[in-house]
Amino acid sequence: MLIAPSLLLACGVIGYPFYEIVRLSLSEVSRFGQIRGFAGWDNFIRVATDPIFVDALIRTLVWTVTVVGGTILLSVPVALVLREDFFGRGLARTIIMLPWSIALSMAAIVWLWAFNADYGMINATLRQWGILAQPLQWMARPETAFPVEVAIGIIVSIPFTVTILLGGLSSIPGEIYEAARIDGARPWQSFAFMTLPMLRPFMNIAIVLNVIHVFNSFSIIWVMTQGGPDNRTHILVTYLYELSFYLGRPGPAAVVSLVVLAIVFSATAVYMWLREREG
Amino acid sequence: MRQGWTWLAGAFTALAMVMPAKAETVRMTVSFYSAQTGPYYEKMAEEFHKANPSIDVKIEVVNWANLLQKLQTDISGGTNADLSIIGTRWLLDFVKDGIAEPLDPLMAPGFKERFIGPFIKPGTIGGKTYGLPVAASARAMFYNKAMLAKAGFPNGPKTWDEVIAAAEKIKADGGNGFGLMAKGTEVDVYLYYALWTHGGEVLDANQKAAFNSPAGVKALTMYKMMLDKGLTEAAPTNYTRDELQALFKQGRLGMMITGPFLMNQIAKEAPTLEYGVLPVPVGTNPATYAVTDSIVMFANSKVKTAAMKWLDFLFTPAPRIAFTKGEGFLPTTIEEAKDPAFTENERLKVFVSLLPNARFAPTVTGWEDTAKAVTDAVQSVYLGTSTPEAELNAAAAKANQSLGK
Amino acid sequence: MSRFWRSVLSWAVLSPLVVTTILPFAVMISTALKPHAEVLSYPPTWLPQHWAWENFAEMWEAVGFGQAAFNSVLIAVSATVLALLIAVPAAYAMSRLPMRGKGAYRQFLLVTQMLSPILLVLGLYRMVASIPFGDATMADTRLGVVIVYAAYHLAFAVWMLASYFSTIPSDLEEAAWIDGASRARAVISVFLPLALPAIAVTGIVTFVASWNEFTVALTLLRDPSRLTLPLKVVNLVAGRYSVEWNQVMAATLLATLPVAVVFTLLQRYLVTGLTLGAVK
Numbered sequence A: 001m002l003i004a005p006s007l008l009l010a011c012g013v014i015g016y017p018f019y020e021i022v023r024l025s026l027s028e029v030s031r032f033g034q035i036r037g038f039a040g041w042d043n044f045i046r047v048a049t050d051p052i053f054v055d056a057l058i059r060t061l062v063w064t065v066t067v068v069g070g071t072i073l074l075s076v077p078v079a080l081v082l083r084e085d086f087f088g089r090g091l092a093r094t095i096i097m098l099p100w101s102i103a104l105s106m107a108a109i110v111w112l113w114a115f116n117a118d119y120g121m122i123n124a125t126l127r128q129w130g131i132l133a134q135p136l137q138w139m140a141r142p143e144t145a146f147p148v149e150v151a152i153g154i155i156v157s158i159p160f161t162v163t164i165l166l167g168g169l170s171s172i173p174g175e176i177y178e179a180a181r182i183d184g185a186r187p188w189q190s191f192a193f194m195t196l197p198m199l200r201p202f203m204n205i206a207i208v209l210n211v212i213h214v215f216n217s218f219s220i221i222w223v224m225t226q227g228g229p230d231n232r233t234h235i236l237v238t239y240l241y242e243l244s245f246y247l248g249r250p251g252p253a254a255v256v257s258l259v260v261l262a263i264v265f266s267a268t269a270v271y272m273w274l275r276e277r278e279g
Numbered sequence B: 001m002r003q004g005w006t007w008l009a010g011a012f013t014a015l016a017m018v019m020p021a022k023a024e025t026v027r028m029t030v031s032f033y034s035a036q037t038g039p040y041y042e043k044m045a046e047e048f049h050k051a052n053p054s055i056d057v058k059i060e061v062v063n064w065a066n067l068l069q070k071l072q073t074d075i076s077g078g079t080n081a082d083l084s085i086i087g088t089r090w091l092l093d094f095v096k097d098g099i100a101e102p103l104d105p106l107m108a109p110g111f112k113e114r115f116i117g118p119f120i121k122p123g124t125i126g127g128k129t130y131g132l133p134v135a136a137s138a139r140a141m142f143y144n145k146a147m148l149a150k151a152g153f154p155n156g157p158k159t160w161d162e163v164i165a166a167a168e169k170i171k172a173d174g175g176n177g178f179g180l181m182a183k184g185t186e187v188d189v190y191l192y193y194a195l196w197t198h199g200g201e202v203l204d205a206n207q208k209a210a211f212n213s214p215a216g217v218k219a220l221t222m223y224k225m226m227l228d229k230g231l232t233e234a235a236p237t238n239y240t241r242d243e244l245q246a247l248f249k250q251g252r253l254g255m256m257i258t259g260p261f262l263m264n265q266i267a268k269e270a271p272t273l274e275y276g277v278l279p280v281p282v283g284t285n286p287a288t289y290a291v292t293d294s295i296v297m298f299a300n301s302k303v304k305t306a307a308m309k310w311l312d313f314l315f316t317p318a319p320r321i322a323f324t325k326g327e328g329f330l331p332t333t334i335e336e337a338k339d340p341a342f343t344e345n346e347r348l349k350v351f352v353s354l355l356p357n358a359r360f361a362p363t364v365t366g367w368e369d370t371a372k373a374v375t376d377a378v379q380s381v382y383l384g385t386s387t388p389e390a391e392l393n394a395a396a397a398k399a400n401q402s403l404g405k
Numbered sequence C: 001m002s003r004f005w006r007s008v009l010s011w012a013v014l015s016p017l018v019v020t021t022i023l024p025f026a027v028m029i030s031t032a033l034k035p036h037a038e039v040l041s042y043p044p045t046w047l048p049q050h051w052a053w054e055n056f057a058e059m060w061e062a063v064g065f066g067q068a069a070f071n072s073v074l075i076a077v078s079a080t081v082l083a084l085l086i087a088v089p090a091a092y093a094m095s096r097l098p099m100r101g102k103g104a105y106r107q108f109l110l111v112t113q114m115l116s117p118i119l120l121v122l123g124l125y126r127m128v129a130s131i132p133f134g135d136a137t138m139a140d141t142r143l144g145v146v147i148v149y150a151a152y153h154l155a156f157a158v159w160m161l162a163s164y165f166s167t168i169p170s171d172l173e174e175a176a177w178i179d180g181a182s183r184a185r186a187v188i189s190v191f192l193p194l195a196l197p198a199i200a201v202t203g204i205v206t207f208v209a210s211w212n213e214f215t216v217a218l219t220l221l222r223d224p225s226r227l228t229l230p231l232k233v234v235n236l237v238a239g240r241y242s243v244e245w246n247q248v249m250a251a252t253l254l255a256t257l258p259v260a261v262v263f264t265l266l267q268r269y270l271v272t273g274l275t276l277g278a279v280k
Helices: A004-025 A042-048 A051-083 A089-101 A104-114 A121-128 A142-170 A175-182 A187-215 A219-225 A236-245 A250-278 B002-022 B037-051 B064-077 B088-096 B117-123 B145-150 B160-172 B187-197 B214-228 B241-249 B261-269 B304-314 B317-327 B346-357 B367-382 B388-403 C003-032 C054-063 C065-096 C102-114 C117-130 C142-165 C171-178 C183-212 C215-220 C229-237 C245-279
Strands: A027-029 A035-038 B024-031 B055-062 B083-087 B131-138 B140-144 B176-178 B253-258 B275-278 B288-297 B358-360
Touching (some): A004 A027, A004 A250, A004 C065, A004 C117, A004 C142, A027 A250, A042 A250, A051 A142, A051 A187, A051 A236, A089 C003, A104 A142, A104 A219, A104 C003, A104 C183, A104 C229, A104 C245, A121 C003, A142 A187, A175 A187, A187 A250, A219 A236, A236 A250, A236 B064, A250 C102, B024 B037, B024 B064, B037 B055, B037 B304, B037 B317, B055 B064, B055 B304, B064 B083, B064 C215, B083 B088, B083 B131, B083 B304, B088 B117, B088 B131, B088 B288, B117 B131, B117 B358, B131 B317, B140 B145, B140 B346, B145 B160, B145 B253, B145 B275, B160 B176, B187 B367, B214 B367, B261 B317, B275 B346, B288 B304, B288 B346, B304 B317, C003 C245, C054 C065, C054 C245, C065 C102, C065 C183, C065 C229, C065 C245, C102 C142, C117 C215, C142 C183, C171 C183, C183 C245, C229 C245
Parallel strands (some): B024 B055, B024 B083, B176 B253, B288 B358
Antiparallel strands (some): A027 A035, B083 B288, B131 B288, B140 B275
């Protein structure tokens, strides 16, 4: 009874659009979303044989793994440092949390501007320091544009991750370190055999939530490169957005949506299964 | 007597109270051209309402970047406005879906004759008028007079060979010669300038991709050569049309091809810049690109007569002149074209003079996919991943799939 | 190691991240205070030669910042309240009452978390446009946006709240029953005060997510007087021939500031609140 409203709302707002996606994916749909007829598997075949889709699929995996991996790799040491007692810790924590407060769409705009080749402060500063002779055209080539996007993806994911890890660290009692030290354990040993294992559940949840967010992350790439140049920064969500709203192909876009759903769904299922197995 | 007056006053009050309820509201989706677009339409709506108190016009301004998405969601949700500005290239899909209302039965006698022939033509499908040209532009080459004078072309380059020669001089002085755009919309069109002027076509008579012809390969090879020799700005894949225009306004770019709206921007933002306007450089023949945006009426509108009345007003000379002048477009009606603002503007005349050689985007479904395929090919060549010929052939195969050939 | 050296070392380790974190804010402030001509000067400088405080006033006018901020606050607050009203009972049920299919419910919630609104844009709009509201439909109403936001954030809210609630010992409530209080009364007078911190944290996270949301608002809202701040800011950039970067940055800065302040003040509570909710 108490959970009924939540079920109802979630089912309605998520379920109906989901039904729409399935319907569109099986239909021949016009540029303006009018269904012209049943298309069978045409849209699926079209997408499966589309080299841009295959590239975007692979890039999505690269994007997710590097952004989430980078986030975790950076967040663990940052959280460890932020747990220490030092001058200005409150300030440091506040600064690290700051990216959380900017809307992703706005953050992407600010970064795009910072990386602007002619008027951006990043090129200007690098040139001032004599690192660059000529302005670097960051967004002109996928080889530079994509890593920049990954880096920004990491930066905006850190606050949430660090918050969760900090909470995890605070649940580890300080006495066990003391005991370990008396037993002659070196700092790296107490990290590897005590901190890490106790942090595991927190890292797991951070990974799962980050994977979901990063996989679906749209703003950074769309604002900065729209998947270009030459489609070489597209991930699935940006590609399906382009398909639907720039190329006017809602049918194939719905198929890509289903693929995205299937992937996230199976990832979560695997997580659930692991969780259950661990008890 | 006194009672009579009271009665009359009461009747008027009653009438006044009834009127708003009876008033019809015409909703119009307007695409964002510049900061003036919204205020212009609001002002026109107000003027129109004064003359026609029973009709309210409600304007909603949408960015081009979101326009297709808004139309798509609105139409599929059945909440679309009564009128909308659209890219004329979408019109065919509108007509096929039965979303657009043919305007001929609603038009007053002589209305259609107000328009300039070539501009109303793309809005006519199957002999019926669906789209009224609200904005039109053609493309020409802007050049920085100081830079080009220094490079030995005080009157600007007329041919591609001269463009290359001038760009080489400008490069020797450490400047950016010719602006190449390879980001955002119209990357494909930027290639077509060179393609058309070398005698090529985008699609052949059967609506099949033809841009991979020798002329197309030549055009792309030429651009790529200019890029490799440093005759362009550093990284075209980082420059949209707007960003090139920004360079030009700052006097940091020698030449670029774009529409008449840049003149308005220069007048406002860089009034001291000395520049000239010339036809698109010639290879073997002159050519340019012309494009219109159209107003369409939705078939599910419940206020078609009122909407048509508003359209009739919009396409009278005074509102037209204000719009076209304010946004920096080309006149689309015969009467407005006679205004001194257009006839006495030497630079604008260049654009008008190009119209006989202008190509319009053909009304085919799949034009957007063709544009995308060509854009990808251009970017890939500029990034050095492949050769012009291979890329254009691959793009042609893709385009043909979308064109249904 | 003395506290001094530990501080030096800590800051040294954090410095790269601190710098990259502050960088966008520095860019925002720097550009927001430059006059238009200086924004596009080449090469650019960090400090403006001429301080253009008027950018803020101009932006306020151009964006209609006041109205947009009002819309954002209204929508975010309503969505938060609605989400909490639905999530608190659901979470209570999950943590206190014996229930069949609890696991399935949890998984269902996680699944709803996975759907990016980008995937659902068309369907969402169709659905909202088919619900009658007044003499029109829910499309282009702030209420429509509120409901969708509440639905989206529900999963996270229930998840967090339920985990936190299960850490509140039930003895106290049981004691209240013995004293003759009804179940509902026990919940209100004993349970809710204890749950307040968690509810607050959940509320903040929901509020910030709603405040920053873009895609759903873009899809559902039309009337310029109903648009939210992110829409207005992105509108300043997307599809414009010349972007007034100083105004964009001024708007971003002003839109970000309130959230940044909230985060600064509540940073400590967030850490404890989020972890409890997320893991247990």
